[in-house]
Amino acid sequence: MGQTRLRLFGLVAVALMVAAACGGSTATPPAKQYKIGLVTDIGGLNDKSFNHLAYVGLQKAITDFNVKGDVKESKTGDDYVPNLTNFASTNYDLVIGVGFLMQEAVGTVSGQFPNIHFAIIDGAGTDAKGNDLKHANVESLYFREQDAGAMVGVISGMLEKQGKLKNNKGVISAVGGISIPPVDHYIAGYKWAATMEDPGIKVLVGYSNDFTDPAKCKGVAQGQINGGSDVVFQVAGGCGLGALQAAGQAGVKSIGVDADQKDADPSVIASALKKVDVATYTAIKDVVNGQFPGGALTFDIQNGGAGYSVDNFSLPADIQAEVTKVQGEIAAGTLTPPDKIPA
Amino acid sequence: MPLGSVVFAFVVGGLLVAATGGNPFSAYAGLICGGFGVGCTQGENPALQISNTIVFLTPLIATGVAVALPFRAGLFNIGAEGQLLAGSMACTAIGIKFSTLPTPILLPMVLIGGMVAGALWAGVAGVLKATVGAHEVVTTIMMNYVAQWLLRYLIIGGPLQLASGTSKSLPIGPGARLATLLPSDNSLIVFGLPASVYRVHTGLFIAIAAVAIFAFLLWRTTLGYDIRAVGQSQRAARYAGVSVRRTIIVTMLIAGAFSGLAGAIQIAGVDHNLTDKYFSDTTGFDAIAVALLGLGSAVGIVLASLLFGALHAGGSVMQSDAGISSNLVLVLQALILFSIAANFLGAIRQLIPGLRRPPTAPPRETPSAALMTEAAAPPPEAISK
Numbered sequence: 001m002g003q004t005r006l007r008l009f010g011l012v013a014v015a016l017m018v019a020a021a022c023g024g025s026t027a028t029p030p031a032k033q034y035k036i037g038l039v040t041d042i043g044g045l046n047d048k049s050f051n052h053l054a055y056v057g058l059q060k061a062i063t064d065f066n067v068k069g070d071v072k073e074s075k076t077g078d079d080y081v082p083n084l085t086n087f088a089s090t091n092y093d094l095v096i097g098v099g100f101l102m103q104e105a106v107g108t109v110s111g112q113f114p115n116i117h118f119a120i121i122d123g124a125g126t127d128a129k130g131n132d133l134k135h136a137n138v139e140s141l142y143f144r145e146q147d148a149g150a151m152v153g154v155i156s157g158m159l160e161k162q163g164k165l166k167n168n169k170g171v172i173s174a175v176g177g178i179s180i181p182p183v184d185h186y187i188a189g190y191k192w193a194a195t196m197e198d199p200g201i202k203v204l205v206g207y208s209n210d211f212t213d214p215a216k217c218k219g220v221a222q223g224q225i226n227g228g229s230d231v232v233f234q235v236a237g238g239c240g241l242g243a244l245q246a247a248g249q250a251g252v253k254s255i256g257v258d259a260d261q262k263d264a265d266p267s268v269i270a271s272a273l274k275k276v277d278v279a280t281y282t283a284i285k286d287v288v289n290g291q292f293p294g295g296a297l298t299f300d301i302q303n304g305g306a307g308y309s310v311d312n313f314s315l316p317a318d319i320q321a322e323v324t325k326v327q328g329e330i331a332a333g334t335l336t337p338p339d340k341i342p343a
Numbered sequence: 344m345p346l347g348s349v350v351f352a353f354v355v356g357g358l359l360v361a362a363t364g365g366n367p368f369s370a371y372a373g374l375i376c377g378g379f380g381v382g383c384t385q386g387e388n389p390a391l392q393i394s395n396t397i398v399f400l401t402p403l404i405a406t407g408v409a410v411a412l413p414f415r416a417g418l419f420n421i422g423a424e425g426q427l428l429a430g431s432m433a434c435t436a437i438g439i440k441f442s443t444l445p446t447p448i449l450l451p452m453v454l455i456g457g458m459v460a461g462a463l464w465a466g467v468a469g470v471l472k473a474t475v476g477a478h479e480v481v482t483t484i485m486m487n488y489v490a491q492w493l494l495r496y497l498i499i500g501g502p503l504q505l506a507s508g509t510s511k512s513l514p515i516g517p518g519a520r521l522a523t524l525l526p527s528d529n530s531l532i533v534f535g536l537p538a539s540v541y542r543v544h545t546g547l548f549i550a551i552a553a554v555a556i557f558a559f560l561l562w563r564t565t566l567g568y569d570i571r572a573v574g575q576s577q578r579a580a581r582y583a584g585v586s587v588r589r590t591i592i593v594t595m596l597i598a599g600a601f602s603g604l605a606g607a608i609q610i611a612g613v614d615h616n617l618t619d620k621y622f623s624d625t626t627g628f629d630a631i632a633v634a635l636l637g638l639g640s641a642v643g644i645v646l647a648s649l650l651f652g653a654l655h656a657g658g659s660v661m662q663s664d665a666g667i668s669s670n671l672v673l674v675l676q677a678l679i680l681f682s683i684a685a686n687f688l689g690a691i692r693q694l695i696p697g698l699r700r701p702p703t704a705p706p707r708e709t710p711s712a713a714l715m716t717e718a719a720a721p722p723p724e725a726i727s728k
Contacts, residue, residue: 073669
């Protein structure tokens with residue numbers, strides 16, 4: 001291939017880039033249809049977890065409010081800022097960042113585009129040191145994960161106490177991704193509730209330090225099962241699917257997280273639900289109604305933003321009764337699961 | 344051959360899109376818009392797209408060199424990612440520890456610190472290869488894991504962790520940062536957007552300098568001659584008086600320094616702190632494709648980095664504009680690599696008598712290295728004639 005041709009190609013490419021850079025944007029104002037941009041974290045849309053749920057919320061809003069909804073999946077953490085910026089710079093009415101790990105990116109971009117609304121699941125727009133910048137155009141969608149964790153904690157604690165599980169050594173466990181607030185909230189509620197049902201129970205807690213690689217969580221879970229655990233609660237997104245598989249292979253029970261994960265593995269007996277779809281839908285509704293409050297919104301058992309599902313398993317009547325009772329007490333505020341993992 | 348591979352990948356990728364019910368033309372229009380800012384339909388800002396592409400291609404150039412140089416010596420450096428992480432960790436540690444120093448002192452410190460860390464990381468593999476013959480593919484891959492777990496330790500519970508409950512480090516001092524080309528100012532409007540959205544930084548020039556140094560080293564120095572001699576035939580090189588062991592170790596040290604520099608540039612120019620996003624970083628692996636596609640030549644590496652940077656930046660625009668999953672980008676990258684590795688375009692050429700060329704080179708110990716010999720990419724003086 002000729003070197004000259006290559007040079008010519010390079011020149012043309014540069015000329016095009018310069019021309020394009022000088023051209024500026026030529027957006028034509030469309031008829032008012034709200035534009036919603038959703039940026040997933042590296043888990044992607046098919047994570048069977050909160051990215052997927054955010055997408056479900058977006059789809060519902062598209063149906064209900066006739067908004068235009070577009071998605072950008074982040075392949076690496078390097079994509080967060082460009083993806084958010086691209087939506088903001090093309091005048092989307094609301095840009096939603098899914099996940100705690102996007103906090104700093106949302107903080108940066110929301111400062112650059114004060115006229116664009118942002119929402120972030122599980123976090124706020126922060127600076128590099130993790131301080132909330134409190135930008136008025138950012139809505140933080142928080143969850144009381146400990147409420148959902150407590151529900152599955154009651155189920156696990158009572159099952160173990162009744163002594164019908166495989167190892168029957170009074171041990172259950174949780175596999176966390178990285179020790180960050182949304183993960184630790186779940187585990188805090190889980191351990192607190194299990195201990196409430198059975199004060200003698202031992203709750204093993206381990207972290208894979210990863211949210212995407214199932215092999216890492218599988219290893220942590222196998223260690224816990226070897227230590228006698230009968231129920232493995234995964235709180236690690238896509239990585240945690242490996243923990244569910246480890247439980248299935250070892251013949252013990254497991255608990256899913258965020259979404260109903262009954263299809264992820266037959267060993268899943270319940271899932272702790274975090275209704276990211278409800279939160280996403282709420283943020284979109286706020287923008288469409290022109291009532292975007294900014295600041296923090298918290299979703300919990302009381303407002304239907306957290307809960308549980310029972311999967312691949314029929315809950316004994318006494319356990320079901322206790323779960324319902326505890327749920328009512330948390331909703332009424334007479335019981336409050338802690339947000340820090342109890343000692 | 345490389346251009347053919349790219350065309351092949353795009354044709355097959357287009358067929359895949361069409362087969363799954365998408366429109367390949369709108370997919371590629373989205374990719375081109377996102378990569379080069381040309382032909383955008385949704386009001387994307389062209390300057391922003393070009394800026395994003397440049398931010399992505401900068402570390403690819405430096406790591407591409409880190410793969411290409413050992414290739415020339417017949418070594419397959421799969422460890423560019425680990426060396427990059429080592430560089431980013433050293434850069435961050437120095438940038439935090441001496442955060443009060445002024446730029447003229449601290450910036451060279453963090454960049455050189457990153458290069459030294461990367462060099463040491465690759466040097467381990469070089470020494471093992473030269474002394475006990477441990478295969479560098481295995482050792483460099485293993486060193487990737489060591490780097491990844493060291494990174495996890497450092498920012499989750501380790502000495503660089505910002506605070507408990509986080510998975511990132513403190514930011515590096517202001518003196519350790521590479522300047523952006525435009526001021527990082529939210530109120531200054533350039534090309535219709537706040538200047539701070541354009542993240543292109545002076546690391547670009549460092550990367551270009553690195554690739555120029557690579558070309559000079561390879562073609563104009565004794566060491567470069569030794570490296571190429573070892574790559575062609577270790578026995579012949581030894582017979583000609585070249586110390587094969589020394590050349591292997593030095594090659595790996597230099598390659599690691601280039602990767603480490605890429606990591607340091609990324610911290611100093613873009614991120615300013617180590618975060619969990621480095622867990623999923625793939626720059627050092629993309630660099631293997633960049634080096635292969637660029638045939639291990641300086642110009643080729645720059646062009647291949649431009650392509651991969653544009654693909655990376657374009658993927659998400661394609662997804663939101665054309666509704667095609669940005670996974671298509673990964674498919675395209677894989678197809679490009681596949682067609683280079685299989686070299687079947689060359690095989691097709693061999694089958695057509697009119698196009699047949701004389702065999703270029705005898706078989707060598709490392710088949711992958713054969714892709715990057717002088718026959719595949721002639722030295723500059725040969726081109727200019």
